[in-house]
Amino acid sequence: MERKTLITSTRNLAQLFATLEVKEASPQYSLDLAWPNSHNISVSIKRDDLLHPIISGNKWRKLKYSLAQILGSRTLHIVSFGGGFSNHLHALGFCCHRLNIRFTAIVRGDYSANPSPMLHDLQMWQTDIQYVNKITYQQRESPAYLTLLHQQYPNALIIPEGGSNKLALQGVAEIISELDQHYDYIIAPVASGGTLAGLIKATAHSATHILGIAALKGQGYLEEHVQALLPQTYQHWGICHDYHFGGYAKRSNELVDFCNDFYHQTRIEIEPIYSGKLMYAVKDLINRNYFNKGSRLLILHTGGLQGSRAIGQRASIL
Structure with a gap:
């Protein structure tokens, strides 16, 4: 019965990839960033936003x-x-x-x-x-x-x-199997908790620390939400709540300017709801020497660019 279920699942996944035209894996590469103190560490990005133009990222x-x-x-x-x-x-x-x-x-x-x-x-x-x-x-x-x-x-x-359900963790875990090197930190935005939970579970037996950047106000609540998706308690993760800019979809002119500057520097589009807060947080944490010298960071771009279409955040980069 297990073998039959596995064959069926494999066939169904093949049908999904063929019908939806999704890429099997996303690229990852180093970022050359002119950020204060960035010379002390290695920063890479995994572009899950490139998996599909509509079914973006996570x-x-x-x-x-x-x-x-x-x-x-x-x-x-x-x-x-x-x-x-x-x-x-x-x-x-x-x-x-x-x-x-x-x-x-x-x-x-x-x-x-x-x-x-x-x-x-x-x-x-x-x-x-x-x-x-x-x-x-x-x-x-x-x-x-x-x-x-x-x-x-x-x-x-x-x-x-x-x-964000139990099956989501299985899909997110495949991010780790696609990596070509070890990272000391994997950093991702947090909202419903499924992406962070999948990363945590997939790195349970490694030395990688999973760091979430909260996209909304939810200290305590977000941690509980992530833990509820996990089969057991893990110690190699945490959520930073200092960069939500007032709450979900809240932003400042400084954040919007940062998103535009980041695009002009890297040609990578980000938005002020998830990926913009993530990148802003990483830049500030690097500047504050949050990470040990020599640390290797991987930033996960989870997509979501469509969500900002109606509120003008990306006007200067479209």
Whole structure:
């Protein structure tokens, strides 16, 4: 039975890659940055944003095994959650459209009068969009609410906000198997916790430290969220909460300028919601000598550029 399941899973993954045209691995390379104190350490980047132009970065990593699972079943309906600019809903909506899977997106807030670019895309991909108020959305992880959704959408696969479930860890872990050298630190943004949890689990037996940069206010909560996805307690990770700039999607002119300067220096696009806060944090931590001299850092670019289309952060680099 295990062998049959493995063969089925392999076939389903092959179908996903062929249908969605996703790259098998993302490139990694050194960054030559003119940052204070950067000469003391080695900084590299893994460009998961280049895996696919729409299913960007960690969204593909977190969704691939859930999608493979549904292809191997009679279930042809997925339900998930997100905000009006959600990278997760955007990636999942595209995947479901291409794979002929019915998709219901439960969206926090009513954007019906003024849909975001992300929601316009979902409409184009024939997504069933259900707008809910903040109180209802806050129940998205409660057993009672999930039971009601199962009753409303029988046989549907319900994927958590951000795609962060146990299967997500398996996909994220493949980042580590693609690396061509050892790194002392792997640094990634944190929101729903699945990416960080996958990195933590995959490096459990190495000397690599996993450092998350919080993209929102959530000290304590984010740590609990990440730990809840892990099979046991690990000690080689932490989350820095000093660079959320006031909360999720909050930004300052300084951060926006930094994103633009980074692009002009490296030709790598970043945005002020996830990757911009990540890069800003790394630069500041290097300047403060947070990392030991000679440390090798790997920055994970998790994509998500589409999420900033409607709020003007990238105007000067588009």
